[in-house]
Amino acid sequence: MTPYIRSSLCLALAGMVGLPGIAQATVVNRGKEGPPLSEIRPAPKSIYPDQTTVTAQPSPSEVDPAFLGPVLLMKSGIVDLENGTVTLPLRRGRLASGQTVWSVLTDVTDEGLAKLYGVNYAPKMAYGPTGKALRKGHIEQDGSIVFESGKVDFSPEHSVTPGAAPNAFPPKAAQAGSVGDANYSPMVRLDDGNAIFNMPMVSFNTSEATLNQMCDGDVDNKLVEDKVVKICPRDGTVTLKLTLGYTFGKPIFYLSTEANDMTIAALEGATYTPALKSLPFALEDASVGEAAERIYAFANGPTGIDNPFRQGVNSALSDAGSHGPLNVLGGIPTINLDYSPMWRLFPVKWTDASIAKGYRTKMTDAIQIEDAGARGLIESIAGGPPKPVGIIINCPVVYRVN
Template sequence: MNLKSTISCCITAALLPVFSAHAVVVARGQEGIPLEEGRTAPPSIFPDEHVITAQPSPSEINPSFLGPVLLMKSGQVDLVKGTVTLPLYEGKLESGETVWSIITDVSDQQLAQLHGAVFSAKMAYGITDDNARMARVEQSGAFIFNKGKVDFSPGLSITPGNKPDYFPPKHAQAGSVGDADYTPMVKIAGGSAVYNMPTVAENVSAEKLNTMCDGNVDHTLVHDKVVRICPKTKSVTLNMTLGYTFGKPVFYISTDSNDKTIAALETSTYTPALSKLPFSLEDASPGEFAERIYAFANGPVGINNPFRQGVNSALSDKGSHGPLNVLGGIPTINLDYSPMWRLFPVKWTKEAIAKGYRTKLTNAFDIENAAEKGLVVSLVDGKAPKAAGIIINCPVVYRIN
């Protein structure tokens, strides 16, 4: 190959997108001893998890088998830091403000595969009345949204309650607030698919955001989950949240909620428009757009407690990885995944605590089983677990085991 062709190849490579629909896990941490099926868990989930599946794993043959699965194929996951780097999409509102977004889920399977997003057929059921924004794509590739603004200037602020009931907090202010028209659910002109397309920055120039490429992020301008944003590389890095689904640890990102307190606790955007979504049906019912997520208010506390879980722990245990919520179905495990989750807030009963039954639960059926035994009740009315009318947008990124 001569010098001219070498230079040409280098230029071509430099112009290629940073991401593909099949990005990789860029940092997994130290692998285990050869021939062992387990390895030490990375710092992002330690000490809640001490051991995870080593590679090669059965999931490399079949994603339903034991082992790690990258569900959001466009994401570059760093398991050591607990972050995911996604493509950053530039756009603007019809009124002229610049909008920076990510695409996490799509209701069409082929488009989800094309864009490296997570497939969620159920998400299409959420398009009723005025629950979605419309967008068109200009020749430049920019998305033009018809409405929906987000204010990122409010400072995130949480004041825990008094011991031992740190939840509910005395004060909670989300770091970003959507207007009455903002929703992460978007339909693009010319198609029928629904995109989960949360806004991560708005009304700020590429030049300003490029000063945050090194991770020195101004959260009065961007989403509180963002740890790095860089228009010149068309990428944004966000913190992930550790949770569980049917006994398996998973990483997800929380981007929006229709409840002020939950939005603050999840470091998400307070999004009132999500309250317009239907969520009264059961998970597998035709027309039900959401899945369920359980959050314990009064689980065991103590950062080194192997059974710690719940919002009390998240608010009081320094260095915790959040409340360790329990999700319903995700891809590879069930058919009814949706990034929109109906919150089922629950608590352990005084009797269960007195008898020493309170522990860490990581399976939705285990929670329902405990409820049938009278050990766990709804935080709403003290009866069986039920949806509280709260929606959280939590796209799944990575199945750890």
Template structure:
């Protein structure tokens, strides 16, 4: 007969073994794409389901869950890329932690964390990992900050004026782009950049877009229910609540290698681009090195293709482009991004725009359609049916936008 102490030891050993096994299982289990609001579910045992409201009618069907991406995020299916975000697929919004800080001069700074150059910190904070952002540590492209003992972020410089009223007047049909006038809803000073390096942290560059500046907690808490004042906060904000420590932001629908995705537009270096993106005009981004090959040392940005003269009309099954965005009731241009996490290694939240046009020949022969894959666009460029607005094949022309990726829909 076993002694009582021996029985206890065996039971304890068994419990420890079980705990270790469960912990290992939890650590190895893939993260599923969990959201607050998923939309309409599909029929039982069906591999597809109706597209949620935020991407309809541009997409009618999306991959259902359980999906292959829940086994491996590189496989087909939904993937929550920014783990700190709660997603509402019906509204197309994301809710993330609101970060309180201040300038050295005392003004309050309200920001969000979206990307970082350190993979461990990315996993810790539930944000995107971007190795290429390290090349943005040059000139005014990255500003400095420190973290005080109580956790407060203190920024050396960088102010944003959120008071301007966002306004755009489209051009005359059928060429709604370029617009007759464009006024960004927020303007950063010469020192403002969303890229930040902390003096007393790891040697990492963070992407920390500002969502409000020099606004009190009392002022912002009045916007917890969604009644936001766009002269106080970023144009992408749909609710902000220091009391709860959260901010809700409108996402943008785009594509990468044929897959629909949601991303967040926060800054741009050009007034027209900033207006069209609903972003902060940020001159400091001009110091960001770009226009090299995507994976070249020194290249801090990735490419995003923007069609100017794609098909228009919200009911057109292949609508796409800036002309559509300016004429089709506020629906987005359906831009095409390059590499993102789970698909490629060269992701950066800083994107260099490749604005392109369908040629008259392509339009006359009925070849114009919606393209959702960077390779397909480059292929069309090689065939001469899609050209840069600067002439010649698709190319960067000097425009930069800060667009962290948030959610892969398929």
């Protein structure tokens, strides 16, 4: 990217917000502190009892983010650990046809722009221009972004009907609460720039006055994405519910915003986005052309809300008060080089033999899962060793807990 184009994009994205941004990225409401001199403290309620303790501060990660300890990865956000939410700048744009688009910016393929906007650097997303997986936009003279196409219907009633016990997964029926049209993708390229931005839509064709009625948290999910807790154009912010997962043994918080499968979108509380079916999914992580990283979801992990080893979709659907399926993600910034907010799903299950032998437990490391797959303890729900099955989920990472 030439300096001129990069500068133009910087000015345009800064101007297109048209709203006040978050004054300072930080972590608020951390929960209970540990005793003096202790290296651990009680976990915030948003992840308890799946995690009962976390690293205290000051921590080694404050010296080097690769070390043990908490790291705010999406520095444009304000994270509330007790409530498990993140507040991000709300960005206003429009379609070429005139409708208002409200979105957030979470990732970009340019490292300099990532630092400038306090979002994740995601170089692998550069392989996103396949089929309709990428949409285009241009910048008006006033700095606003006009998207060529891509609409989302937020009016459907979000619902998931679990399967008969003990196998709540697969569900009998599932409907995502928001559905993108054939041209909608969160991945956007602007004008002649090379950078690709991850800009999930959180509301469409809704007036500022209507959304301002949701500033205090009384949201209408027929107008906004299901993860929205508060949305406030007046303040220039939107607050979203985070999802707890793991990467290489570390608990992390991430957003789950789109999926190219209706059932997975409903389970994730995300937008069903058919255009993401264009992304390649069967390449190896380090392959040229692979735009996505891997994420593992267990179908039949241990259940029981008080079970310290609980995990999986069966648990998420049947255990009241759970923090979701506790999926296991691959590389994220500070840990690996191959991060992408686009994740290719490896749906796995424990084999009957493993369950009979009492081997079934909670897994938090992708390499650990692959090792169990090589031993025949875990298999793909499609049969054979763990593998991707064509499902892509947009999950920008926000906060590393440990």
